[in-house]
Amino acid sequence: MKTTDRVALNDWYAIATASEVTAQPVTTRLLGQDIEYRLSESGAPLVREILDDGARGPVLPVQVRYGCLFTSLGTPVKDIVHIEEAEEEDRRFVPCGWVTMRASGLRVVENFLDMAHFPFVHTDILGSEPHTEVPTYQSEIRRDVDEVWATNCTFFQPRIAATEDKGDFVHLTYRVPSPFVVMLYRVCPTSPNRLDAIALFIQPMEEGLCRAQPVMYLVDSVSSHKALLNFEQVIFLQDRIIVENQRPLLLPLEPRAEIPTRADSSSIAYRRWLKEKGVRFGTTAGAA
Numbered sequence: 379m380k381t382t383d384r385v386a387l388n389d390w391y392a393i394a395t396a397s398e399v400t401a402q403p404v405t406t407r408l409l410g411q412d413i414e415y416r417l418s419e420s421g422a423p424l425v426r427e428i429l430d431d432g433a434r435g436p437v438l439p440v441q442v443r444y445g446c447l448f449t450s451l452g453t454p455v456k457d458i459v460h461i462e463e464a465e466e467e468d469r470r471f472v473p474c475g476w477v478t479m480r481a482s483g484l485r486v487v488e489n490f491l492d493m494a495h496f497p498f499v500h501t502d503i504l505g506s507e508p509h510t511e512v513p514t515y516q517s518e519i520r521r522d523v524d525e526v527w528a529t530n531c532t533f534f535q536p537r538i539a540a541t542e543d544k545g546d547f548v549h550l551t552y553r554v555p556s557p558f559v560v561m562l563y564r565v566c567p568t569s570p571n572r573l574d575a576i577a578l579f580i581q582p583m584e585e586g587l588c589r590a591q592p593v594m595y596l597v598d599s600v601s602s603h604k605a606l607l608n609f610e611q612v613i614f615l616q617d618r619i620i621v622e623n624q625r626p627l628l629l630p631l632e633p634r635a636e637i638p639t640r641a642d643s644s645s646i647a648y649r650r651w652l653k654e655k656g657v658r659f660g661t662t663a664g665a666a
């Protein structure tokens with residue numbers, strides 16, 4: 379059943395890899411609602427709701443950006459996130475493919491923001507013992523743009539990117555431009571004055587089911603496409619095990635529902651921001 383959560387409905391969501399959309403209709407689900415996407419006779423992408431009786435419902439808004447087909451079930455109040463790095467011609471564009479997870483999309487965002495799990499979940503890749511401490515960083519809700527940012531993040535990583543096989547402290551910035559989109563900017567190991575940009579686009583299907591695709595804009599002229607993909611996919615499959623095993627399955631927004639530590643300040647800002655917005659889909663408050 380389609381959610382009644384107006385905030386969730388009035389947002390854009392990536393629902394497919396644009397290059398994989400053909401004239402053959404594909405049914406998928408967004409916010410509890412069945413939808414269908416395909417190329418129309420004119421070759422333009424077309425997304426429609428599928429009504430309860432199987433008939434095709436209203437045509438939904440579409441945009442193609444960052445290699446993905448985006449749609450909305452409502453009236454978007456904000457455009458899809460602007461990623462400046464996507465416009466730089468020397469960047470490698472790496473869409474990493476969709477991973478389906480039995481988890482709330484909001485949990486997936488929160489896991490993406492979390493550095494404390496690196497040594498334990500991505501052992502010897504994004505973290506390693508004894509380097510388990512998360513150095514102090516800053517988190518804020520940026521009111522002018524209505525986004526959550528975490529800045530001055532550093533963490534010791536044994537292998538910080540596909541190009542690197544030595545450990546070092548990486549410098550990271552996190553950005554949450556909308557409830558189901560999260561980004562990471564990482565100082566590029568081969569070009570320290572530039573930032574690699576990684577966006578994670580989440581398609582919330584049901585409250586406790588989602589798909590997500592990492593899309594990377596990298597300054598890396600060395601690694602093969604396959605090496606870049608493998609690096610990201612290994613990490614993402616490790617994360618899937620974690621988010622699918624978190625309880626409660628849905629994200630609690632009430633303060634003190636889970637005991638935070640200093641390392642969780644980005645997650646605290648994210649939950650506060652979701653609560654202020656009135657997001658219910660994928661939270662323990664429920665939105666069916």
Ligand SMILES: [Fe+2]
Binds near residue numbers: 489495499500613616
């Ligand atoms: Fe992770």
